[in-house]
Amino acid sequence: MIATTTFSTTNASRYLGTLCKHFGHKVPVEFDALQGRIDLPFGQCRLKAGDTALDLTVTAEDRPALDRLTEVIGSHLERFAFRENPQLDWQIPAA
Template sequence: MQDQFESIGRFETPNAQKYLVQLCKHFAHKIPAEVEGDQGHITFAMGTARLSATDASLDVVVTGADDQAVNRLQQVIEDHLKRFAFREAETSMIWAPATAAQA
């Protein structure tokens, strides 16, 4: 098994479900993306993003083969979220690296 690198992001908002659906529907036009309830999954060429909506936040776990892929996934998710959440007072995600996990 190949080592995978993960990062966990949180965007504090009462509109998490709305943004989860918007992100997945947007990406589904070009890459595999799906929504099931309060969970979403997007498969990029460089890795994956797992999204989870709560009443208070949108949580995202990005997984890639290396730090560069993880950093790129963070940037892609955050850039798109900023476009959808432009009415929010704060549009930055808080990211924390996770320890390397087995794929």
């Protein structure tokens, strides 16, 4: 299953790096200034930084894992970007 969201921000690269560095202490991550991947035990998050937005795509095997993944990634981004008050609207395509 897949869910996607976009966070409008001019600090996308910074938040991408912060998220990847944070999770990199516990799980495998790969990232540079424009893209990243976080491999959690229950799914994966791919991040893409642009000039005006951070795009996030999460994948998991089932709906409970997907819901957990959106919650974990979303809550961390909200904490790191609290000054911008991100309102994440995760979209889950119909199967």
